Amino acid sequence: MGWTIDDMPDLRGRIALVTGANSGLGLETTRALLRSGATVLMACRSRRKGEAARAELLELGSSGVDLLDLDLADLDSVDACCREVRSRYERLDLLINNAGLMAPPRLLSQQGHEMQFAVNHLGHFALTQALLPLMEGREQARVVTVTSGAQYFGAIAWDDLSGEKCYDRWKAYSQSKLANVMFALEFNQRLEQSGSTVRSLAAHPGLARTNLQPLSVASSGAWQEALAYRLMDPIFQSAAQGALPQLLAATSPSAKGGEHYGPSQFGGLRGAPKQQPVARAARSQEQRSRLWAISAELIQSRGATA
Numbered sequence: 028m029g030w031t032i033d034d035m036p037d038l039r040g041r042i043a044l045v046t047g048a049n050s051g052l053g054l055e056t057t058r059a060l061l062r063s064g065a066t067v068l069m070a071c072r073s074r075r076k077g078e079a080a081r082a083e084l085l086e087l088g089s090s091g092v093d094l095l096d097l098d099l100a101d102l103d104s105v106d107a108c109c110r111e112v113r114s115r116y117e118r119l120d121l122l123i124n125n126a127g128l129m130a131p132p133r134l135l136s137q138q139g140h141e142m143q144f145a146v147n148h149l150g151h152f153a154l155t156q157a158l159l160p161l162m163e164g165r166e167q168a169r170v171v172t173v174t175s176g177a178q179y180f181g182a183i184a185w186d187d188l189s190g191e192k193c194y195d196r197w198k199a200y201s202q203s204k205l206a207n208v209m210f211a212l213e214f215n216q217r218l219e220q221s222g223s224t225v226r227s228l229a230a231h232p233g234l235a236r237t238n239l240q241p242l243s244v245a246s247s248g249a250w251q252e253a254l255a256y257r258l259m260d261p262i263f264q265s266a267a268q269g270a271l272p273q274l275l276a277a278t279s280p281s282a283k284g285g286e287h288y289g290p291s292q293f294g295g296l297r298g299a300p301k302q303q304p305v306a307r308a309a310r311s312q313e314q315r316s317r318l319w320a321i322s323a324e325l326i327q328s329r330g331a332t333a
């Protein structure tokens with residue numbers, strides 16, 4: 028049977044922030060955290076979509092759900108969101124870095140970074156650093172960063188992070204998802220070394236039926252991909268099932284810092300969540316600390332990537 032939301036501990040009194048909480052895995056993660064008694068801050072880029080998702084949850088009887096504006100494609104919006112969290116809450120127990128987009132044509136963020144690197148990785152890097160002080164000292168405080176099976180095909184284009192010289196929308200997605208897991212592991216190591224109570228983990232959903240694939244197809248106009256997704260539909264699991272690895276990583280007392288969870292069947296595409304190996308590049312301490320240094324410099328300088 029494997030781990031399900033019925034295995035989640037009682038989360039009453041705990042505060043969680045979920046990015047991209049209005050849709051797909053973020054919405055299912057929010058729903059499950061609320062069901063276990065947590066207060067959930069839904070961080071959404073669209074106020075309209077956020078309000079609609081919150082209204083749906085409230086209608087189903089959930090309480091303890093708050094809404095925040097967050098556009099991860101703009102580091103100023105990330106700063107403003109963190110200021111808002113600090114003004115409303117004195118502490119935070121769980122941060123789920125879930126929001127993301129997949130394989131659009133080349134777009135740039137507000138600060139001039141390639142959009143997937145900016146939203147999937149850099150915005151979450153900045154958000155996490157800014158919220159960490161609210162989590163320090165909390166028992167079982169965790170940051171879970173959502174990656175993808177695409178990490179296994181990923182490579183960091185060190186001399187062309189923003190795809191200026193050569194942009195391939197799938198390589199850029201894989202790069203951002205590899206960056207997610209590299210960040211999660213490097214962050215955990217730094218937390219342990221500094222004696223922090225906070226732990227960092229990574230999770231991926233396998234293949235889950237959400238808005239990710241339809242939006243990717245709509246933005247790229249790649250009808251062949253739409254057809255491929257339709258043929259692959261029987262393999263896709265529900266968004267609720269896809270959210271289980273990140274929920275396990277965030278809440279299971281048995282999950283530990285530095286671990287990575289994903290589905291256990293069909294080569295990691297679906298099934299019950301289990302601990303999974305990370306991509307080889309993410310095991311490289313040298314690559315992880317190099318990415319960390321570049322990311323820290325980019326959020327500080329706000330300058331465009333190489």
Ligand SMILES: NC(=O)c1ccc[n+]([C@@H]2O[C@H](COP(=O)([O-])OP(=O)(O)OC[C@H]3O[C@@H](n4cnc5c(N)ncnc54)[C@H](OP(=O)(O)O)[C@@H]3O)[C@@H](O)[C@H]2O)c1
Pocket residue numbers: 046047048049050051052053071072073076097098099100125126127128129146147173174175176231232233234235236237238239240242269
């Ligand atoms: N579904 C899968 O099969 C699959 C597989 C591997 C990994 N993942 C990962 O799972 C995570 C969640 O995706 P999903 O499948 O649940 O897709 P989804 O239904 O499209 O949800 C993505 C969420 O991210 C938000 N988002 C996008 N750009 C943003 C920005 N600039 N600032 C703030 N939020 C932004 C979206 O907001 P809007 O609603 O306003 O667009 C939405 O709430 C992603 O990190 C994705 O890479 C999913």
